[in-house]
Amino acid sequence: MNWNKTNVLKSDVDSIRQKYNIDAITASILIRRGITKGRDIFYFLEDDLRYQHNPFLFNGMEDAVDRILAAAEKDENGNREKVLIFGDRDVDGVTATTVLYECLVSLGIDVQFRVPKGDEAYGLSIEAIDEFADQYGSLIITVDCGIANVDEVAYAAQKGIDVIVTDHHNPQGVLPSPAIILDAKTEGSGYPFQEISGCALTYKLATALRFTKSKWYKTxxxxxxxxxxxxxxxxxxxxxxxxxxxxxxxxxxxxxxxxxxxxxxxxxxxxxxxxxxxxxxxxxxxxxxxxxxxxxxxxxxxxxxxxxxxxxxxxxxxxxxxxxxxxxxxxxxxxxxxxxxxxxxxxxxxxxxxxNPSFTETEEKELQLVALAAIADIMPLSDENRIFVRKGLEYMNAGRVRKGLVELLSKINLLGKRITSKDIGWSIAPKLNAAGRLGHADIATDLFTSDDPIEREQVAQKIIELNEERKTLTNDAENATFEQAKNSIENYNNKLSVVFDERIFKGVSGILASRYVEQFGIPSIVMSAVDDVVIGSMRSCRGFDVSNFLENMKDIFISHGGHDFAAGFSLERKNLEQYLSMVKENSRNIELLPVEDAGQPIDAEIYPEHMTPELINIVDRFEPYGNENENILFLARKIPIYSAQLVGKTERAHLKLVLDCENKEGKPTKFPAIFWGAGNLLHSEIEVGDKIDLLFNVERNTFNGTETLQLNIKDLRKSV
Missing domain, CATH: 3.30.420 (Nucleotidyltransferase; domain 5)
Known part of the structure; x- marks a missing residue:
């Protein structure tokens, strides 16, 4: 691993340190990460909810709000309009559905929700519109989908049904019409930040609806x-x-x-x-x-x-x-x-x-879901996304965990523990996603919307079981297709790995594509089939826009859509060979950023006397970590090894060290450290008593209810 520490000017550090009243280490980290503009620094140092963007910056927000309020009004017979929320099967779609459903229920609206089940395709469907029309429904609100449903929205209009589209996926040229559209990625949306999740967007809509209770609305x-x-x-x-x-x-x-x-x-x-x-x-x-x-x-x-x-x-x-x-x-x-x-x-x-005192509690419940969605959908942890996730985690860790989530956390032994963005990404989101991947997104939504604690307990257990099933399906699919994925790379100009296998359960194709991206370091396409339809997922890396790649072949698809780095599509099976030929030809034009062999850049060098427990305060300030905000990587030199031992029962034992530092007052400070899979270094490259240079993260380690600080070593060298 190459050690890459960029030098920064003391004058630049002093300027930021003095202007924003922060310590020099924090200032140097901001500079090394290119966070030097006031507006960007703002979201790393401030997290009050009043600093989020106003929902009415969306040019269509007032129209959407007024249309929903009209649905809340009773007619001369005392009846209200019927409203359908149509969501998606993943964490973002389920949480977005929940936020809007709870909001509309609180307004007294006659509302129901629907998310794709079984083999149903992504996005608003003709079948769903027909069923809703048969119930004399008059308003559909899509969440985390809809921006690509041009034909379906036009069909709904023919049925006398209005549509509000709330989505965060990339538009595909022609926008749905007639519809009120809230999507920050559409041209002229008015919203200053494009990378919010679908759940964050429904939270914005709910916030705007609450604002109508103010005398200042439309004044x-x-x-x-x-x-x-x-x-x-x-x-x-x-x-x-x-x-x-x-x-x-x-x-x-x-x-x-x-x-x-x-x-x-x-x-x-x-x-x-x-x-x-x-x-x-x-x-x-x-x-x-x-x-x-x-x-x-x-x-x-x-x-x-x-x-x-x-x-x-x-x-x-x-x-x-x-x-x-x-x-x-x-x-x-x-x-x-x-x-x-x-x-x-x-x-x-x-x-x-x-x-309206209840608004504060409602907002706390919503933001816990917004935090889940931001991490699960791999939103960049910049701008207001940082506020959403920080506040959501804050409420969870204050013991105010919302219904549904409290039952799930209890099942996975996280209830009462300090939840981090890492816990969401590694432990919570995959389990919620498993329900949707296996065709049961409705039960994930039931987990959050049910008022029956016994039902929520049962649903949480079912979600755990579905996740175990998902793991098995994913591993089986990888075992069946790994050689095909590996051998396909040469056929696609060394720019893509491509897999088609009917044995792949379609709900795990995205996970499998992500695994192959990680293993091969290039974009990946994984496809399966349901009857006469091929369903595929594409995942990217190294700066390649998969959504635009698929858009260039749009004529062959039944449907397609997604983000820059993750997208999906479907096509008729009879067109598969033609599609693969098109992919092979278009792969010639794929441009990938060079593979970074330097590793993660070093954020700050810590001198031995500054190796104190207070380092965690700096780490906490940069939480949440995730997409576009990696864990802080520190460098320390000439740190003595106080003790060393091997831990773990696998072939690659882990190296557990205690490092001997002195703080600024000259008092000894002992730091436990772990270097995963590096047990072979003891007695071959280092010994107790040696001084080492090391790259490390600082993290909390909880064992038997006791929380301690630990260094997670990423690399080390014997000091010269």
């Missing part, structure tokens, strides 16, 4: 501030709709030289509710600017906002602007009107929760 507001600057009065305004800034205006007026009609203010403020911070002070300045004959009819917010934030009672906007955390991470100087907007948004959010 046109203008925030206004007046201040003196030299001999002028500067008047700044921000138009706000559903807490979204819709426009800004600044007018600079020298008293006595301009009438208000000479400015853009009358037209800009027409029809707006005008709010300022301090009405008395603002009115005085406006009269100075335009004379006593002009009445702006402004309402001061200071007293009302101070009820929520007493420390602001006597504060000016000049002081408030410098208190703003958001402004601290900006690339421009904070402004008074910007500070007013930020505190207004926070006030609206807090007042909504105060008026």
């Amino acid at each position: 046109d507001v203008a925030l206004l501030n007046a201040r003196t600057e030299d001999d002028s009065i500067v008047i700044e305004c921000i138009k706000v709709h559903n807490m979204i800034p819709m426009g800004r205006l600044t007018e600079t007026v020298i008293p006595g030289e301009k009438s208000i009609s000479d400015t853009k203010l009358p037209k800009y403020l027409q029809g707006q509710h005008i709010f300022c911070w301090n009405a008395k002070e603002t009115s005085v300045l406006l009269k100075q600017a335009f004379g006593n004959g002009v009445d702006f009819n402004v309402y001061g917010m200071q007293d009302e906002i101070s009820k929520f934030f007493p420390s602001l009672k006597d504060s000016s906007l000049e002081k408030i602007k410098n208190l703003s955390k958001i402004a601290k991470y900006g690339d421009h100087e904070p402004t008074e009107i910007g500070g007013f907007y930020n505190i207004y948004v926070t006030y609206v959010q807090q007042s909504l929760k105060k008026e």
Whole structure:
């Protein structure tokens, strides 16, 4: 393993350390990871929910909300519309279905859900539409699917059924119509972050629906501030709709030289509710600017906002602007009107929760599912995804585990233990996914939606059993197809491994494709068949976009879709040979990033005197770990080995060390360390008493209820 430590300038470290009030090690890690812009640093240092993106940034969100609210209204006979939530079979689809179902039930809506079962295909189906139409249903909401269902949405419209599409997969050129679409990856969506999960998207929709309980929903507001600057009065305004800034205006007026009609203010403020911070002070300045004959009819917010934030009672906007955390991470100087907007948004959010106390508990339950979905669907752990996962884990670890999840955690001996993103990825998500892979996604949804604790207990046990069955099916499929996968690589220009075998259970094709990606270091396609239809999964690596690869062959598919690194497809069996020929030809054009032989870059070097238990605080700050945020890799040099032993019963014994360090006060600090599969190093390359250089992660180790810190060694060398 090559050791790759990038040098960073002390001046750069000091700049970030001082600006954001962090330690030098954290600052150096951020720089080495290329996280140097304020907006990116923001999501590593802050995790308050008020910093997530506003759901109404989706251009279609207000339309979606209003259509759902219409479904909640009773007609003259006291009946409500019937609504169907159509989800997907994986963790993301099941959790997204749950979040929206619980939200719509709380609104009193006549709602049911459906997820693919058995051999049913991914995405909205004609069969589901027909069955719903027979029930006189009138609104379908897709979750974690739908963006590719162009024909199905058009068919629903013919049946008199409206469709709201909430999806996070890549669009395929033509969008479903007529439909209200919420997908951050569609052109012009308005949403600033594309990589949220399907569950996160339904959480956004649920959040927007809760916001309709506020008096501020669809209220046109203008925030206004007046201040003196030299001999002028500067008047700044921000138009706000559903807490979204819709426009800004600044007018600079020298008293006595301009009438208000000479400015853009009358037209800009027409029809707006005008709010300022301090009405008395603002009115005085406006009269100075335009004379006593002009009445702006402004309402001061200071007293009302101070009820929520007493420390602001006597504060000016000049002081408030410098208190703003958001402004601290900006690339421009904070402004008074910007500070007013930020505190207004926070006030609206807090007042909504105060008026509706149940919203806080509901949000906690939802975010635990959003955290599961982000990790299970391998969303990049950047931007607001970090907030979602951190908060979801926080609620789980505070003992407020939601129904369904508490039963599952109990079954796998994680209840009461500290849950991490690693636990979700390795222990929780695979079990939930197993239900969908084996055609029982409905029971995974039942786990979260059932109000019967006995039923949830039984479902959790069934999910454990299905996961064991899934393991067997996957291993059998690998044993049956490994040689085919290996030998296929040369046929596909050394760019792909391709497998087709009817013995593969279609629900494990994605897992098998991922295994072959890991083993061969190239993208992989794994296919099986159900009757006359071939069903395949494609997984990628090294920067290759599989969704675009499949899009180039779209004419041969019955259906296809997915993400950049994971996609699925189906085609008629009679077209399989033609498809394989097309794949072989197109594989010539596949461009893969070079295989990184340097290993994971080193994030920070820790000097022996800084080898203290406080290192875990830095590790915790960078949680959650996963896609695009690997575990922190530390380097330490000349660390003495205090003791060593071999552990494990396999052929490759593990090396367990105790390292002898001194802290900054010169007091001894003993660190346990484990190097998996490296028992052969003892007595051949190292001995007790030697000093070693090592690359390591810092992690918690829980045994018999006791938590200790442990170094997980990735590589070591005898010190020179």
